[in-house]
Amino acid sequence: MGVRFAVGGGREGWIRTALTALGVGLGVAVLLVATAVPHAVTTAVARDNARSDRLIEDSRPGAHSLLVAETDTAYRQQPVRGRLVQPDGDRPALPPGVTRLPGPGEMVVSPALADLLASPDGALLRDRFQGARVVGRIGDEGLAGRGELAYYQGTDRLTGISAGVTRIHGFGRVLDPHASGEAAAEEPVLLLSVLVGCAALLTPVAVFIAVSVRFGGERRDRRLAALRLVGADRATTRRIAAGEALAGSLLGLLTGAVLFLAVRYPIARIRMLNLGVFPSDVVPDPWLTALVAVAVPVCSVGVALVTMRRVTVEPLGVTRSAPPVxxxxxxxxxxxxxxxxxxxxxxxxxxxxxxxxxxxxxxxxxxxxxxxxxxxxxxxxxxxxxxxxxxxxxxxxxxxxxxxxxxxxxxxxxxxxxxxxxxxxxxxxxxxxxxxxxxxxxxxxxRPSDANQVQVGSWSGHWAPSHAAAMFQRLRDTTGVRNSYGVLLDSAAPASPGKPPAPGRNSPPEYYGLAVGDCDALRRLARIDRCADGDVFLSRGSGIPDNPIDREVPRLPAPGARLAISPYSSSEAARNPTTWTLPHTARTVAPRASLFSLAPTKILATPGALDPALLRAPTAEAEVHLDPGRPDAVEYVRNAAARFDPLLHVSALGDGxxxxxxxxxxxxxxxxxxxxxxxxxxxxxxxxxxxxxxxxxxxxxxxxxxxxxxxxxxxxxxxxxxxxxxxxxxxxxxxxxxxxxxxxxxxxxxxxxxxxxxxxxxxxxxxxxxxxxxxxxxxxxxxxxxxxxxxx
Structure with a gap:
């Protein structure tokens, strides 16, 4: 009889039942999404691990080995995952979702990237690939999500293992235990944040489901009073109320299942930590789903019976809270x-x-x-x-x-x-x-105005210093660029080691960040008033207010100190370092927060004071200022960098x-x-x-x-x-x-x-x-x- 009242009570009965079903359904949909998260994350991580190319194993070439270079980029604030591949043998390993490795001038792309390149909106992105021909598409098993932009581009210009280039014998096989994500210890603070967040989101959902069961409670109680008038006892009214709540909760389960199926596709567009999901990945855990399917009706009936204890249903009416409790x-x-x-x-x-x-x-x-x-x-x-x-x-x-x-x-x-x-x-x-x-x-x-700045950099030791000058000039001539400042970054350390660290202390070797550039570029690193070619400056600190790193930076080297240039670049360079004497005319200046990657203690030198050819493992970096009136200026910079060297990395401050x-x-x-x-x-x-x-x-x-x-x-x-x-x-x-x-x-x-x-x-x-x-x-x-x- 309670079920009949819920579904056959006329328009008002249907409205009341529909409201209950909607309220319970919203809560059930949230719970089903929560039960589907573990499977979706596990599947996404498995796909990402299967295409992993960051492996440490035998570096000798073989029939299955290939050289891989990471060429990730972005296009109009959308990340693009890219790899350059060059086989060593005739049977190279294939990444998941790829049936044939692309050759020089060819590329295999994801469906979303193929659609973008074929559309008018992808014209600028097509120029970045220098006319490479699309010869295939990446299958779902090789993608993080349905909308991921990804590609594999063939090349014959990789000369061997170097900065930014690795040799692998297969995808997804992590042989070095230190390279495995499973070997890394879990971060307690992150785990605590996730656990507390889940409890904070799911607890109010449970409260909301309990509230939804009570929709229409006052009218239901008056109807039960009418049933008492025609002869029903109190136990019968409780059973009828339980049946009505059960009907609403069962309809709520059905509504929640429909809502869950509807939100699977929007959920598939969400990306987190470079991982995404497909709608087929959003599958609730069977045991948790069964628990939800049983717990929601049971709790609904329980809530209905508990609330009936606060109400006295008599044949002539309903009495609530009399006397007040x-x-x-x-x-x-x-x-x-x-x-x-x-x-x-x-x-x-x-x-x-x-x-x-x-x-x-x-x-x-x-x-x-x-x-x-x-x-x-x-x-x-x-x-x-x-x-x-x-x-x-x-x-x-x-x-x-x-x-x-x-x-x-x-x-x-x-x-x-x-x-x-x-x-x-x-x-x-x-x-x-x-x-x-x-x-x-x-x-x-x-500041928000800094969103028109871009950082362009090379891998450490990838280029000779003379090659960096051509990169700086190419960036200055790029469409949409107002100013560009380029420096060569390296490191220096005392030529004669000092006293060893105190016993029990694991302090790192003392070293300084070293930058070589013209006066305009050095002014981006420190507050310099007078500068001429041949000057050297010293600054201590990052220039960022209240930066905790500044409390542990080494002290400034004394003028006249002998320094080893690029002491940690390679074993050979470490055994025979190039030395340089810090001029007595070096002046101490205040640091300035900058895009350039430097240690908090910096030695800033102009080319007249330190010959760039002495740098053995320099990193060429440029700070590029864009024209705010050119919305696609950053894309022109990315295209120029890719044409100059695909291994250059470009970071736009506006994109983060x-x-x-x-x-x-x-x-x-x-x-x-x-x-x-x-x-x-x-x-x-x-x-x-x-x-x-x-x-x-x-x-x-x-x-x-x-x-x-x-x-x-x-x-x-x-x-x-x-x-x-x-x-x-x-x-x-x-x-x-x-x-x-x-x-x-x-x-x-x-x-x-x-x-x-x-x-x-x-x-x-x-x-x-x-x-x-x-x-x-x-x-x-x-x-x-x-x-x-x-x-x-």
Whole structure:
């Protein structure tokens, strides 16, 4: 009978069941996506490992060996994976997805790159490949994702193993244990961030599913009272309510499966850590899927039966909370206390969180802390609303009296938002503490105007110094380039080693960054006022404010010191280094943050003071300034670099000089997930508000008949939504900061709150309030009609 009421109760019954199915379906879809993540990641990693060409094995040529050079590039902010291949024998190893290795002047491309090259938008990219002919396509087994831009280009110009060129005997066979990603130790901080993030995103989804089962609860209770009038007992009404909840949850499972199938294709467009997925990779784990399929109906029935205990259904009506039940706080505090008890032993000194047991402990502890937020919210809402006065403006009075009569529905609706924000705040605090202590974040000091700068560099020791001058000139003559500054970078060390390191200290050999270039180029590295050919300058530090690296840099060499040039370039050069005496006229200058790759302690020399021919393993680098009026100026630079030497690497600051770190990616993913959960919970909050308005149609009609202005009722709906959400956000931010402090203490990181991120999350929650109010106004206006008082 309960199932029949759910699916055969007329238009209102179908609307109620559809809302329940939609709410449960949204939560189920999120859970199914979460269960599919392990398989998708495993498959993507396996494909990426299968095409790996960074192997350390026998370097002698053979029938199956080939030379491989990495030529990754980008095109209009899209990464392009590229490899130059040159076989040594007649049976070279083939990368996955390739049936024939391309010869000189040929290339094999991915389907997405083939479509781009064939379109008018790919004209500039075609010039980069110097007329190479496409002779085949890469299969799915050789690609990271369906939209990846990748190619293998044949060549006969690789002369052997050198900087940027390796010899391999097969793809995907990692023979050196140190080169295996599996041999690398897991990063505890990263693991902690992912575990806490998953708990923070999935816990509010579980709360949201429990709330969705209660859609239409008031009308259901009145219908059960009518059944009591015709002879049904209380046990029968509970079974009918359970059957109705079961029908809604089963339809929700079906809806969630359909939504999951629909989002597989958008998910396939997401790339993370150079990995992507195909829609066929997004497959839920069978055991976890079975768990979701069983747990959702069981929890739905359980929630329906538990909520029936708070309601007295009698033949002549429904009685709620009579007499009013005072909410107790003590048992609500047990959940966060249990969560803190699970996390505190880790934070008290045991920072090792790697392992199944420790991971489960962290997830359970975090989930209990977040569920404690949802448990404390109803008590807090009751305590605060009870102290509100009944006076004031009419809209506030109507909203306060409605909340004072029943805070259960409001607290139930807002609990999901509270849990989501608390978890997101904790993760943001953790990631902010981790990232601010990462020395590699120095590139973040650039201004937005620096987005028109490009760095072009060669491999160390790849060219003779005379060849670098031609590269610098080619870049200056490129279309869209305003200025170009080129330097030769190398290293120097004391010619006579000093005292050995103190016992027990693993300090690296003392060395200095060495740059040779004209005065204009050296001014990009330091604050130099007077400069002429023959001058030498010394600078200490990176020029980046508060850079942790600057605290451990070696002191400046003394003028007149004898230095070994390129001491670590090769074993032969190390045995017979070229020496150079630092002139007594060397001046100390202040460092300047630059795109050039240099050690924090720098020796800057003009060609007249240090002959570039003395450099044995120089790196040629150029800082190129683009014309902002030429949108494709960076593509012209990439084309010029590729035509000059395909092994040149080009880094555009506008595209991100430093590749997004793993913490950046995790933080962005969790931020997007938190906003997505807020949107889902906002949809549930809207459904709850609409349901409450429909239940109060006669009251609204009476107020309209007595002349209550519509704007007054509209503001009252805003207050009814805003008060619980504001209290929930205050509780969420406080608990989220507390959880974040506990997690930071666990990994021994400083407390540096990301207030802008917290403000963005609270702003998103505020936008949810305004959106719910605006979308509920049309139904409110329609219900405010005197004919709503008509009865039969």
């Amino acid at each position: 005072r909410r107790r706080l003590w048992w609500r505090l047990l959940l966060p206390a249990a969560g803190a008890a699970l996390l505190w032993p880790k934070a008290a000194g045991d920072a090792a969180i790697v392992g199944t047991g420790a991971g489960v402990q962290v997830v359970v502890g975090t989930s209990l802390l977040l569920l404690g937020v949802a448990a404390v919210l109803p008590w807090l809402l009751d305590a605060v609303v009870a102290r509100f006065g009944g006076g004031g403006v009419p809209s506030w009075q109507l909203a306060v009296r409605r909340l004072q009569l029943s805070t259960t529905a409001a607290a139930r609706s807002v609990s999901g938002i509270t849990v989501a924000v608390a978890g997101a705040v904790a993760v943001q605090l953790l990631l902010a503490g981790v990232q601010t202590t990462d020395p590699s974040l120095g590139y973040r000091m650039y 000089l430093r590749e997004p770190g793993v913490y950046d990616i995790v933080g962005s993913a969790l931020q997007a997930g938190a906003v997505g959960v807020l949107c889902i919970i906002g949809a549930g909050l809207l459904i709850t508000v609409l349901e409450q308005l429909r239940e109060r149609r006669r009251l609204l009609s009476a107020l309209d008949a007595f002349g209550t202005p519509r704007r007054t009722l509209g503001r009252s709906v805003l207050w009814q939504t805003a008060v619980p959400v504001v209290l929930g956000l205050a509780l969420a931010v406080g608990c989220g900061l507390g959880l974040g402090l506990l997690l930071l203490h666990l990994v021994s990181k400083p407390v540096l709150p990301d207030w802008s991120g917290i403000a963005a999350l609270t702003g998103a929650a505020g936008a949810v309030i305004l959106a719910v109010t605006a979308l509920s106004l049309p139904l409110l206006w329609r219900l405010m009609r005197p004919d709503g008082l008509r009865t039969e």
